[in-house]
Amino acid sequence: MNIRSLTRGDGVVIGAAVLLLIASFLDIYSIDGAPDSAEIPSLWGSGSVVLGVVLAGVIGAALVVVNRAMPQPRKVAGLDLGQFGIAFTVFAAWCALGNIFDPAGAFDNDGGLDNIGAGIGLILALIATLVMAAAAVATPLLPALKGTLIPAARPAAPQPYGGQPQGGYGYPGSQQQPYGGQPGQPGQPGQPGPSFGGQPQPGQPQPGQPQAPQQAQAQPAGDFSPFWFAVPVPRPLFAEDGSPTPIAELAPGTWYLAVEQRGANLVAQTQDGRRGVLQDTSGIQRG
Numbered sequence: 001m002n003i004r005s006l007t008r009g010d011g012v013v014i015g016a017a018v019l020l021l022i023a024s025f026l027d028i029y030s031i032d033g034a035p036d037s038a039e040i041p042s043l044w045g046s047g048s049v050v051l052g053v054v055l056a057g058v059i060g061a062a063l064v065v066v067n068r069a070m071p072q073p074r075k076v077a078g079l080d081l082g083q084f085g086i087a088f089t090v091f092a093a094w095c096a097l098g099n100i101f102d103p104a105g106a107f108d109n110d111g112g113l114d115n116i117g118a119g120i121g122l123i124l125a126l127i128a129t130l131v132m133a134a135a136a137v138a139t140p141l142l143p144a145l146k147g148t149l150i151p152a153a154r155p156a157a158p159q160p161y162g163g164q165p166q167g168g169y170g171y172p173g174s175q176q177q178p179y180g181g182q183p184g185q186p187g188q189p190g191q192p193g194p195s196f197g198g199q200p201q202p203g204q205p206q207p208g209q210p211q212a213p214q215q216a217q218a219q220p221a222g223d224f225s226p227f228w229f230a231v232p233v234p235r236p237l238f239a240e241d242g243s244p245t246p247i248a249e250l251a252p253g254t255w256y257l258a259v260e261q262r263g264a265n266l267v268a269q270t271q272d273g274r275r276g277v278l279q280d281t282s283g284i285q286r287g
Helices: 008-023 046-067 080-101 121-137
Strands: 029-031 116-118 226-232 236-237 246-250 255-262 265-269 274-276
Touching: 008 046, 008 121, 046 080, 046 121, 080 121, 246 274, 255 274
Parallel strands: none
Antiparallel strands: 029 116, 226 255, 236 246, 236 274, 255 265, 265 274
């Protein structure tokens, strides 16, 4: 599980679930004329409210958040856990609305309990479940709720395009070149420079001659150098054979290696070695 894949909408769902738990310990009824010493039960005193509102809402929020944090959505009966979670949150809001309109249930059919209304706990439970259901439904639809809840950590220092960051989570261990080594040839000692007043060594430019272009300039413009990147929001990774079914989901807060470029798409490699095509490369953060 990767908590950095959670969105702002998931944060709203979590906050609403916390509010629902707090409301469950408050009064379920509001009785007109009741003395201050009267003991009014909380939401836990009603089995229908506990099952239909409190537990349904908390379970729904947990399913939505867990499904988002998993690398791949788990499916049950053809539906992923997030869809089950949305259904639970909508059901909890519907039950809370019914209890607001008729808090005493069947006891007030004879008109003898007209002084009983919805308590502060029931009112807060309705607000929490409505916010929870709205956030769960709207998160996949609204860009403002799709944003990352926990932003990805930036590298310690900016690196040039194609350069590999020096260590950190998700980066390979960097290798230091030996003293005097030439760039691009790790592990080989560099050629010694000319002695004072002596002749230049073979392979070095003669005085008055133009210097050879650098290695980076000698490479064709179309050459691609692998680089590390992070995505701003969860994005699917498709198979290289063009299959429309995603093989993985890239989560924000994790660095991935781009190994090839195909037009506007990138071929990315995950931490477990899987390779796929990232079709949406907008807004990616290069390491």
